[in-house]
Structure formats: C-alpha cells, structure tokens
Amino acid sequence: MIGPQVGEDDVATRWTGVWGPSASPLPQSRLEWREPPSSHRQGLPHGPFTVGDFTRVLREAQILDNRAVEATGAAVVLPYGVALLERFRQLVRAAYEDAGLAEHEYPHTVPLSVAEPTREVVDLHDRLLLVGTDTDLAQGKPRLALTPTGEMVIYSHWARAISGRGDLPIRMYQRARYFRPVRGGRHGGRGVFHATEHDDVFEFHCAHADRDSQQQDLRRLRDMVANLIGRFHVPVVWSTRPPWTNRAEVADLAVAADAPLPLQATGQIACLYDQGTRFSRPYRIGFREQGDFHLSQQLAGYTSRRILMAHLMLGLHGRRQLFIHPDLAPVQVLVLLRGQASSPQATSALGRALAEGGVLVREVGCESAGALTKARREWQSRGVPVTVQLFEPRSAGEQWKAVLVRGDTGEECTVYCADPAVLAPELRALLADLGAAFANGAWEFARSRLVPATASDLPEVLAQRLVAVSALSVSEDAVRNLAALRRGEVLGFCRTDRSLPCVVTGKPVTTVAFVSPRM
Numbered sequence: 065m066i067g068p069q070v071g072e073d074d075v076a077t078r079w080t081g082v083w084g085p086s087a088s089p090l091p092q093s094r095l096e097w098r099e100p101p102s103s104h105r106q107g108l109p110h111g112p113f114t115v116g117d118f119t120r121v122l123r124e125a126q127i128l129d130n131r132a133v134e135a136t137g138a139a140v141v142l143p144y145g146v147a148l149l150e151r152f153r154q155l156v157r158a159a160y161e162d163a164g165l166a167e168h169e170y171p172h173t174v175p176l177s178v179a180e181p182t183r184e185v186v187d188l189h190d191r192l193l194l195v196g197t198d199t200d201l202a203q204g205k206p207r208l209a210l211t212p213t214g215e216m217v218i219y220s221h222w223a224r225a226i227s228g229r230g231d232l233p234i235r236m237y238q239r240a241r242y243f244r245p246v247r248g249g250r251h252g253g254r255g256v257f258h259a260t261e262h263d264d265v266f267e268f269h270c271a272h273a274d275r276d277s278q279q280q281d282l283r284r285l286r287d288m289v290a291n292l293i294g295r296f297h298v299p300v301v302w303s304t305r306p307p308w309t310n311r312a313e314v315a316d317l318a319v320a321a322d323a324p325l326p327l328q329a330t331g332q333i334a335c336l337y338d339q340g341t342r343f344s345r346p347y348r349i350g351f352r353e354q355g356d357f358h359l360s361q362q363l364a365g366y367t368s369r370r371i372l373m374a375h376l377m378l379g380l381h382g383r384r385q386l387f388i389h390p391d392l393a394p395v396q397v398l399v400l401l402r403g404q405a406s407s408p409q410a411t412s413a414l415g416r417a418l419a420e421g422g423v424l425v426r427e428v429g430c431e432s433a434g435a436l437t438k439a440r441r442e443w444q445s446r447g448v449p450v451t452v453q454l455f456e457p458r459s460a461g462e463q464w465k466a467v468l469v470r471g472d473t474g475e476e477c478t479v480y481c482a483d484p485a486v487l488a489p490e491l492r493a494l495l496a497d498l499g500a501a502f503a504n505g506a507w508e509f510a511r512s513r514l515v516p517a518t519a520s521d522l523p524e525v526l527a528q529r530l531v532a533v534s535a536l537s538v539s540e541d542a543v544r545n546l547a548a549l550r551r552g553e554v555l556g557f558c559r560t561d562r563s564l565p566c567v568v569t570g571k572p573v574t575t576v577a578f579v580s581p582r583m
Contacts, residue, residue, distance in 0.1 A: 270285070387502065402454065414454065531578055
C-alpha cells in the first residue's frame with residue numbers, strides 16, 4: 065500500500081445531503097422580451113456537447129485556438145481570451161493577497177540537482193521534461209529540467225532562507241507554469257484539462273514552526289479557495305482524496321474541489337495538501353533550537369485557469385452559444401451605435417452613464433446596417449451578457465431606439481427613449497438578473513449530476529455517466545473494489561450525519577464516496 069492509512073477521522077469535509085447554496089429567486093425584470101429572429105440564432109444545438117465542440121466555441125469567441133501548435137493541450141490565447149484571463153488573474157491575486165499570501169517569482173528551469181531531494185518522496189522517472197542541446201541529450205547529459213510543480217525550486221530556496229524560528233511562518237504564492245510529459249493524443253481532445261504545459265497555475269506554499277499553526281492555516285486557506293471558486297460561480301464537490309489511487313506519497317492528506325462538467329465527467333480545479341514534513345525532511349527545511357533540528361510543517365495548494373474553463377463550459381451548457389457571467393465578462397454591455405454618433409470620436413450618453421456606475425462598456429460605431437449585423441454576430445459569439453443596438457433619431461422629434469439583447473437566451477427587447485442614459489439603471493438591474501440566472505442554472509445542473517446510489521443501482525448510475533454518491537468504508541479494499549467496475553473512480557470521501565450500509569461490505573458506515581465517470 066502506498067501512503068498512510070486513512071480512517072474516518074482523517075476525512076476533512078462533511079456531506080450533509082444538501083449540496084451547495086440554496087437557489088435564490090430570480091429577480092423580475094420589467095422589460096418585455098421576445099424570441100430573437102431565426103437569422104440571429106447560431107451556435108450549438110441544445111444538449112450534451114464534446115470537448116471538440118467546446119474548443120471550437122472558444123476559437124470562434126477569440127478566446128483560444130488549440131490548432132496552432134502540434135502539442136497535447138497547447139493553445140494560443142487570443143485577444144479576448146487575454147482580457148478574460150486578466151480578469152481571472154485579478155480575482156485570484158486579490159483573494160490570495162487578502163489571505164496574507166505574498167507573491168514570489170521563481171524560474172521555470174532548474175538544475176537537475178534541485179530535483180534530487182524530491183526523488184526521496186516521489187518517483188520522478190519519465191516525469192521530467194529535460195532541457196539541453198542535441199549533443200547534451202544524445203550523450204544523456206541534460207543541463208536542466210522544466211519544473212513539473214513549484215516544490216523543487218521553492219523548497220531549495222527555503223532550505224537556504226530559514227535559519228531560525230523567527231524566519232517562520234512563510235506564506236507565499238506564485239503564478240506558475242507546470243511542464244509535465246503527456247503521453248498520446250494530439251492537441252485537441254481533453255487538452256483544456258490535460259496538457260504538456262499548464263499555465264496560470266496559482267500555487268501557494270506555507271511553512272510553519274509547529275503542527276498547530278500549520279493546521280489552522282490549512283483550514284483558513286481551504287476557506288479562501290472555496291470562497292474564490294464561489295466568485296467564479298462554479299459548483300464543486302469538496303472531498304478527501306483516497307491515498308491508494310492518488311499520489312499519496314506527496315502529502316499526509318489531500319482535499320480537492322471537483323467540478324461536475326457538461327462533458328459528463330468531473331474536473332479537479334483546486335486542491336490543498338497537508339505535507340507535514342514530507343518535503344521539509346529531504347530538503348532539510350527547518351531550524352535548530354536548543355541543540356535539536358526542528359523540521360518545518362508545510363502545506364501547499366493551487367487554483368488554476370481550470371476554474372475559468374469550467375465556468376465557460378457551464379455558460380455554454382443548455383444554450384446555443386457561449387455566455388459569460390457578468391462578474392467575469394471583460395465586456396458587460398456592448399453598445400452598437402448606428403447613425404451619426406457612429407463616428408470614432410462620438411461617445412454615447414448611455415456609455416458614459418453605465419461606465420460611471422462601474423459597468424464595463426464597449427462601444428462600437430457602425431456606419432451601416434451591414435456593419436451593425438457583422439459586429440453583432442462577432443460579439444455574440446463571445447458571450448457578452450448584454451448587447452444594446454442604439455439607433456440615433458433620424459429627424460427632430462423622433463426618439464432614440466434601443467434594441468436590448470440578452471446574452472444568455474438571445475431574447476430581445478425594444479425601447480424608445482428621449483435620452484439613452486435613462487436605460488442605465490435598467491441595464492444594471494438586467495446584469496444582476498443575468499448573473500442570478502447563470503448561478504442558479506449552474507447549481508441546478510451540478511445537483512442533477514450527483515445521484516445517491518446503493519449497491520444495486522451504482523453500476524447503472526455510472527453507466528449513465530452521473531456522479532454516484534454512495535456509502536463507502538474508507539479502506540483500500542473498498543476503493544479498489546469500486547475501481548474494478550471500470551466505469552469510474554472514487555474522487556474522495558466525506559463524512560455524513562447518519563449511518564448507511566457500505567455499497568461494498570454492507571456494513572454501516574458514516575462516510576460517503578463520490579464516484580465519478582472518468583474524463
């Protein structure tokens with residue numbers, strides 16, 4: 065058996081039977097909506113979609129292009145994707161800084177000697193991407209290695225930086241790039257989650273002088289990560305990973321967040337690791353006090369752009385096209401100006417009123433009806449929450465005409481007004497409506513994917529590619545027994561508030577396992 069024995073007392077989270085926040089009632093908009101013309105409808109059919117569908121939508125939205133580089137998971141981030149990722153990075157950095165984590169930068173390439181202490185913890189054979197010239201590699205003498213995670217270089221630094229108890233605690237993070245060998249596949253498929261190069265990994269590492277302070281910090285950071293994921297409106301299952309089917313050698317305990325995805329699978333989007341002294345021992349991280357050397361107690365964790373990818377998938381599910389929650393959209397309201405005000409120097413009163421209220425506005429001047437249609441189609445694919453087609457009065461006494469378009473349903477509403485600025489309060493309320501609808505839809509979808517399953521109906525639940533919630537004893541035999549079904553894997557364990565019969569042994573247990581179809 066690899067790793068420690070894990071019992072019910074080690075299960076770090078609790079399953080209550082009510083998953084996630086309760087749905088809030090949707091605000092009632094005063095606008096009257098109508099179905100969009102058939103010529104304005106585009107995108108995917110309703111129902112399940114594939115990763116290929118997803119990456120095609122991202123290309124059309126100018127978010128990323130996964131066809132440019134022949135490497136598994138490689139993608140070129142396009143201009144609108146850069147703006148979206150900047151919003152993601154801002155939210156992550158703000159959450160980390162509020163939690164008292166200080167940002168560092170570390171190199172992506174390290175001498176092979178830096179990896180040697182890690183070999184005492186985990187087998188690195190065929191798990192490093194090596195750097196060298198053709199001659200170096202032909203002679204079997206690579207010069208450097210690309211970092212698969214941050215531990216190697218960060219903990220080598222700590223070993224030199226810590227000399228006394230006063231140097232602790234260390235609480236830091238970095239925006240990292242992971243490089244890991246990936247076997248098989250081209251660039252498409254599941255590359256948005258499994259890639260040779262993992263960018264925008266915000267990993268945090270902390271070292272403490274004693275176990276109590278390390279455990280308190282672990283709980284604080286778990287709450288921080290949970291709140292951060294909530295900012296992205298991505299429902300997740302928190303559970304304790306079983307050590308027997310995971311990399312148990314790297315941590316005493318691993319607690320992960322998994323998002324049910326419209327791909328009929330789940331994706332891990334965050335994780336925290338109670339490392340104890342597993343890395344401080346080989347790297348000799350600690351301090352000497354009264355003649356004894358005390359190893360630091362360490363923890364680690366990460367969030368990554370997978371959170372954003374999960375958000376985009378949820379925004380596509382059940383709709384004909386992409387929709388981004390207003391909290392994350394780089395452009396919340398798109399104003400398409402038609403008329404004399406379409407000159408580049410013109411700024412609409414509506415745009416000013418929205419911007420003054422904190423709304424992210426983009427104005428596009430359209431010199432003709434054809435230009436307006438082209439701009440609408442281009443921006444429609446990007447998931448902008450609200451589009452306003454604004455038509456200037458053609459003669460004295462006429463009013464402005466505004467056609468409001470919802471990004472989630474494509475429904476339209478036509479409003480006439482003397483001054484477009486009067487629409488600003490209504491549009492701000494509409495953004496709130498759209499955000500509430502997105503969040504409620506995401507939670508409803510996630511809840512529909514989690515199905516309680518007994519021993520008799522577990523195979524059928526997995527065959528339908530749902531996530532089974534089944535009573536299971538916390539043991540290697542039970543986990544491997546379920547793995548033998550060959551339809552899914554045990555994501556992790558949670559405690560329950562009542563005793564249930566284990567689906568393997570039939571004996572009463574107070575823990576449940578989340579059993580997910582494999583991605």
